[in-house]
Amino acid sequence: xxxxxxxxxxxxxxxxxxxxxxxxxxxxxxxxxxxxxxxxxxxxxxxxxxxxxxxxxxxxxxxxxxxxxxxxxxxxxxxxxxxxxxxxxxxxxxxxxxxxxxxxxxxxxxxxxxxxxxxxxxxxxxxxxxxxxxxxxxxxxxxxxxxxxxxxxxxxxxxxxxxxxxxxxxxxxxxxxxxxxxxxxxxxxxxxxxxxxxxxxxxxxxxxxxxxxxxxxxxxxxxxxxxxxxxxxxxxxxxxxxxxxxxxxxxxxxxxxxxxxxxxxxxxxxxxxxxxxxxxxxxxxxxxxxxxxxxxxxxxxxxxxxxxxxxxxxxxxxxxxxxxx
Amino acid sequence: xxxxxxxxxxxxxxxxxxxxxxxxxxxxxxxxxxxxxxxxxxxxxxxxxxxxxxxxxxxxxxxxxxxxxxxxxxxxxxxxxxxxxxxxxxxxxxxxxxxxxxxxxxxxxxxxxxxxxxxxxxxxxxxxxxxxxxxxxxxxxxxxxxxxxxxxxxxxxxxxxxxxxxxxxxxxxxxxxxxxxxxxxxxxxxxxxxxxxxxxxxxxxxxxxxxxxxxxxxxxxxxxxxxxxxxxxxxxxxxxxxxxxxxxxxxxxxxxxxxxxxxxxxxxxxxxxxxxxxxxxxxxxxxxxxxxxxxxxxxxxxxxxxxxxxxxxxxxxxxxxxxxxxxxxxxxxxxxxxx
Numbered sequence: 001x002x003x004x005x006x007x008x009x010x011x012x013x014x015x016x017x018x019x020x021x022x023x024x025x026x027x028x029x030x031x032x033x034x035x036x037x038x039x040x041x042x043x044x045x046x047x048x049x050x051x052x053x054x055x056x057x058x059x060x061x062x063x064x065x066x067x068x069x070x071x072x073x074x075x076x077x078x079x080x081x082x083x084x085x086x087x088x089x090x091x092x093x094x095x096x097x098x099x100x101x102x103x104x105x106x107x108x109x110x111x112x113x114x115x116x117x118x119x120x121x122x123x124x125x126x127x128x129x130x131x132x133x134x135x136x137x138x139x140x141x142x143x144x145x146x147x148x149x150x151x152x153x154x155x156x157x158x159x160x161x162x163x164x165x166x167x168x169x170x171x172x173x174x175x176x177x178x179x180x181x182x183x184x185x186x187x188x189x190x191x192x193x194x195x196x197x198x199x200x201x202x203x204x205x206x207x208x209x210x211x212x213x214x215x216x217x218x219x220x221x222x223x224x225x226x227x228x229x230x231x232x233x234x235x236x237x238x239x240x241x242x243x244x245x246x247x248x249x250x251x252x253x254x255x256x257x258x259x260x261x262x263x264x265x266x267x268x269x270x271x272x273x274x275x276x277x278x279x280x281x282x283x284x285x286x287x288x289x290x291x292x293x294x295x296x297x298x299x300x301x302x303x304x305x306x307x308x309x310x311x312x313x314x315x316x317x318x319x320x321x322x323x324x325x
Numbered sequence: 326x327x328x329x330x331x332x333x334x335x336x337x338x339x340x341x342x343x344x345x346x347x348x349x350x351x352x353x354x355x356x357x358x359x360x361x362x363x364x365x366x367x368x369x370x371x372x373x374x375x376x377x378x379x380x381x382x383x384x385x386x387x388x389x390x391x392x393x394x395x396x397x398x399x400x401x402x403x404x405x406x407x408x409x410x411x412x413x414x415x416x417x418x419x420x421x422x423x424x425x426x427x428x429x430x431x432x433x434x435x436x437x438x439x440x441x442x443x444x445x446x447x448x449x450x451x452x453x454x455x456x457x458x459x460x461x462x463x464x465x466x467x468x469x470x471x472x473x474x475x476x477x478x479x480x481x482x483x484x485x486x487x488x489x490x491x492x493x494x495x496x497x498x499x500x501x502x503x504x505x506x507x508x509x510x511x512x513x514x515x516x517x518x519x520x521x522x523x524x525x526x527x528x529x530x531x532x533x534x535x536x537x538x539x540x541x542x543x544x545x546x547x548x549x550x551x552x553x554x555x556x557x558x559x560x561x562x563x564x565x566x567x568x569x570x571x572x573x574x575x576x577x578x579x580x581x582x583x584x585x586x587x588x589x590x591x592x593x594x595x596x597x598x599x600x601x602x603x604x605x606x607x608x609x610x611x612x613x614x615x616x617x618x619x620x621x622x623x624x625x626x627x628x629x630x631x632x633x634x635x636x637x638x639x640x641x642x643x644x645x646x647x648x649x650x651x652x653x654x655x656x657x658x659x660x661x662x663x664x
Contacts, residue, residue, distance in 0.1 A: 043518060157605055159605055160605075188588050189583055193601075215589060216517070263549060263550060267525055267550070269522045273488065273518070
């Protein structure tokens with residue numbers, strides 16, 4: 001049971017701005033299998049959202065995909081026309097975003113917005129679609145689904161809106177769900193409920209999930225694999241338990257260490273700030289902030305090395321093959 | 326750990342109701358009870374974390390203490406002096422209580438350089454007549470103490486990163502030499518790597534200047550890291566107040582347990598009874614009868630639905646408003662907090 005749903009190969013998405021080329025996603029490769037959840041973790045400006053837009057075919061100028069492949073169920077999405085992508089997006093690939101209010105139409109009832117997807121993609125008659133939308137709202141554990149389906153988004157709480165958005169994204173039984181910071185705007189108790197809900201759907205429908213987040217601490221709650229992004233590149237991938245237990249890349253280590261552990265102690269912090277992607281540092285992009293920096297880091301970009309099976313890290317400390325010490 | 330001294334601030338039954346108007350003549354049809362009877366004591370040199378979900382009234386409480394809004398009723402005693410309505414005009418008191426806001430974008434004037442921002446705050450304390458050399462020296466001291474360089478002084482907020490902006494906000498709060506700083510989610514808008522730097526700065530400043538902090542947050546990790554005591558707020562009321570170690574290892578209120586079980590904590594060593602959260606917080610416009618948490622509480626029984634539990638001290642310094650805790654511990658020394 002290891003059917004690859006999405007495979008991204010050496011994806012490069014750049015923004016061509018008057019101030020130079022911003023390499024927001026620069027050679028990113030990963031894959032997600034059916035029934036698995038991949039968390040992509042990174043700080044703001046690391047290219048997570050550009051990556052999502054690229055996969056969904058939503059990248060708009062000045063952004064452009066320069067190179068790479070996005071293979072979804074055996075077909076390269078980058079060779080498809082906008083019309084063909086529209087048939088996949090929403091039907092085979094579901095999406096949930098951070099701020100549900102900007103993705104729900106304030107002038108339509110939430111029930112109709114769920115039904116709209118069914119009508120558009122499955123040519124379902126309106127009455128049947130409205131009936132099914134109540135069922136979908138029940139599935140996402142909305143209290144009193146009949147009332148919610150007649151409510152407008154402003155009448156619902158943030159957690160309810162996020163549930164409606166999840167109902168929309170699940171309406172056509174997608175094989176891949178992309179969740180871009182779906183719980184960042186929610187309170188912890190609601191966040192916990194939404195994470196449980198997404199996990200239950202992963203198991204029930206055997207979906208593949210890409211979960212984008214900046215919060216390393218919620219990764220063990222939801223994901224099976226994790227990829228850590230820094231300045232447009234993936235720096236480390238592996239199974240969640242192993243990466244969290246024993247992070248290899250100095251950036252992952254620093255992220256983990258910046259969570260408070262001992263009380264009233266000075267936290268080990270990462271010096272400096274995230275580099276400007278229009279002019280990233282040469283060599284390893286993390287080297288100006290890395291405590292272990294040594295000679296090759298400043299000039300040579302680290303290649304992948306696999307110190308453990310299943311795990312990949314892009315760091316000279318683990319002796320990538322192209323460096324001779 | 327910092328030593329903790331005498332009582333600095335005391336809140337007695339502080340309430341803030343916002344009227345809700347409706348109907349044809351816009352009569353008052355109800356009240357949002359944002360803060361509904363909060364009693365607290367804060368000692369000099371300690372950090373009190375106030376945790377709770379959005380809408381629980383924690384930011385309203387912070388603004389009441391900072392004198393930005395007037396409470397509907399209740400007393401606030403700072404340094405032994407009751408703060409009356411004229412707090413808003415009593416400049417010397419305002420110097421002693423400062424606030425750092427969550428979003429540095431909106432709390433710094435985009436048309437003022439870092440130097441202007443700090444000079445304004447210093448002049449507020451020392452008057453416009455302060456001579457140029459003394460002013461410059463104070464400004465330099467401030468930027469150094471928050472880890473900025475003199476090069477930052479000529480910059481405008483849009484030329485600074487989020488972390489640098491928050492450092493400027495902290496420097497501005499320090500400019501009037503305060504005794505109490507209210508930190509309202511000071512690192513929530515920052516990236517993970519910046520967060521640690523700012524938390525370190527706050528710890529360092531507290532030790533250097535013997536500051537008292539009220540740290541408002543929804544993040545339990547930060548409460549664990551910084552605070553000496555934790556107060557949990559739910560729908561305008563404090564439901565549990567305990568020393569930080571006790572709170573994380575032996576919370577008594579079911580809502581505290583829910584918060585601890587749903588919070589993403591990397592350190593999973595807290596052996597807390599796991600309670601799955603159900604439902605959402607009800608509207609503060611029409612809070613449930615009895616204990617406000619009872620509709621979401623897995624342990625609720627008849628008494629919880631009828632009458633509201635009072636805050637009781639179940640152990641030295643550990644206060645909780647819950648009938649369960651009251652019954653189970655069969656307390657030896659029960660005293661109501663609010664008479």
